[in-house]
Amino acid sequence: MKRVYMVLGAIGSGKSRVLHNILQSEELRGAVLISSDAYKEKFYNIPVSKPNNGYRAADELMMKAFELAAKDDKVEKIIVEFCPLRQNKIKTLLSIIEAFQLSLVVLFVHTDNDGINKERVESRNKNSDNVSEDKVAQSYSHIFQNVCPFLEVAEKTYLIDNSGLKDESPCVVGVIKKNLVSICDRRCKWVSKICKNLVDG
Numbered sequence: 001m002k003r004v005y006m007v008l009g010a011i012g013s014g015k016s017r018v019l020h021n022i023l024q025s026e027e028l029r030g031a032v033l034i035s036s037d038a039y040k041e042k043f044y045n046i047p048v049s050k051p052n053n054g055y056r057a058a059d060e061l062m063m064k065a066f067e068l069a070a071k072d073d074k075v076e077k078i079i080v081e082f083c084p085l086r087q088n089k090i091k092t093l094l095s096i097i098e099a100f101q102l103s104l105v106v107l108f109v110h111t112d113n114d115g116i117n118k119e120r121v122e123s124r125n126k127n128s129d130n131v132s133e134d135k136v137a138q139s140y141s142h143i144f145q146n147v148c149p150f151l152e153v154a155e156k157t158y159l160i161d162n163s164g165l166k167d168e169s170p171c172v173v174g175v176i177k178k179n180l181v182s183i184c185d186r187r188c189k190w191v192s193k194i195c196k197n198l199v200d201g
């Protein structure tokens with residue numbers, strides 16, 4: 001069965017950092033990488049998150065690329081980096097997963113508070129990004145609600161905390177498999193919240 005690895009998280013959570021780490025693994029050698037952020041820079045020559053027509057086109061390109069990779073019999077593994085903000089895009093990705101009966105593994109990247117995300121985005125803004133603090137806060141506040149539909153259909157989910165400083169590596173603080181939750185680090189403040197969201201539906 002074809003497998004898709006989805007790196008999900010709010011704006012500024014550190015998805016790209018986790019993506020970079022997993023791309024080094026032998027298990028994912030030869031996987032097709034799909035990321036709208038990468039498309040924005042490669043095909044539209046714009047900084048990540050700079051709002052214009054190229055930004056929206058890159059998101060649409062990501063959806064189409066995912067569908068094409070799902071259809072391609074030669075593709076065995078797909079990696080998708082995605083910030084689940086808009087319901088229509090969430091539904092599109094979920095419908096592709098269902099239609100092609102893809103096996104889903106989620107790597108959910110999160111932090112202890114939105115101040116961490118805002119600080120990271122502010123640093124990125126100095127390099128021509130222009131994501132507002134309000135958008136970062138909105139992304140953070142809705143992330144559990146928006147990510148849960150993926151977790152509900154995932155074969156396995158890794159809960160990854162990226163609250164630390166630049167020199168601290170993101171770490172797995174929990175694993176969800178077939179409704180069974182294993183918490184690896186109970187000091188992490190947000191793990192119990194995501195588990196509660198799953199139970200409450």
